[in-house]
Amino acid sequence: MQVxxxxxxxxxxxxxxxxxxxxxxxxxxxxxxxxxxxxxxxERARTEWLRTTGLAQNRLAAEQGIxxxxxxxxxxxxxxxxLDDMLEVVTMLDKLGRASLDFAQQVRRDGxxxxxxxxxxxxxxxxxMRPTPIPSAVRAQLASLV
Numbered sequence: 001m002q003v004x005x006x007x008x009x010x011x012x013x014x015x016x017x018x019x020x021x022x023x024x025x026x027x028x029x030x031x032x033x034x035x036x037x038x039x040x041x042x043e044r045a046r047t048e049w050l051r052t053t054g055l056a057q058n059r060l061a062a063e064q065g066i067x068x069x070x071x072x073x074x075x076x077x078x079x080x081x082x083l084d085d086m087l088e089v090v091t092m093l094d095k096l097g098r099a100s101l102d103f104a105q106q107v108r109r110d111g112x113x114x115x116x117x118x119x120x121x122x123x124x125x126x127x128x129m130r131p132t133p134i135p136s137a138v139r140a141q142l143a144s145l146v
Contacts, residue, residue: 014145015092016049020107022085032080038115039073042105045089046121053141061126064135068101068121075117085109096139096146099123099131 020041028034050057050068060066081087088108095102100122107115125132134142 015090016045016052018045018048018089018091020044020087020089022081022083022087024083027083032082033085035077038075038077038107038117041087041089041107042091042103042117042119043070045091045105046103046119049091053145055138055141060138064138065126066132066135066138067124067126067129069124071100071120071122073117073119075115077115079109079112079114081107081109081114087114093142093145094118096134096142099133101134101142 018041022033026033026037047057050060057068060068086109090106090108092104093101094104100120103117103119103121105117105119106113122131123134124130133139
């Protein structure tokens with residue numbers, strides 16, 4: 001897997017790109033990527049993005065006692081992807097809140113946007129599953145990416 005961090009084409013913000021191949025298991029009876037799988041692709045990209053910043057989710061849970069969980073999703077399905085397509089999942093951190101992260105994500109094929117989403121992530125205490133402020137050291141690391 002090759003991942004890239006680079007400035008987003010339309011802004012000064014950093015973006016992260018994760019390549020994803022479409023497998024048979026990703027498709028529905030019509031032969032196109034099942035709609036929920038775009039959200040799985042986005043989840044993988046956010047997880048790998050965190051990992052490249054040194055913030056692996058298992059370490060955050062074990063060492064900081066926090067989890068990042070999806071709070072809301074706004075998604076647009078623009079064009080279908082099909083078996084064997086090579087896709088790119090582009091992830092940008094739009095906003096860093098006190099206890100939340102807002103992401104803009106796109107799934108592209110050959111530079112064409114197939115899917116786009118705005119995904120809000122909440123920081124929660126692992127033990128109580130209640131919202132909690134992002135720890136200051138983690139927040140500082142994330143702040144450099146907005």
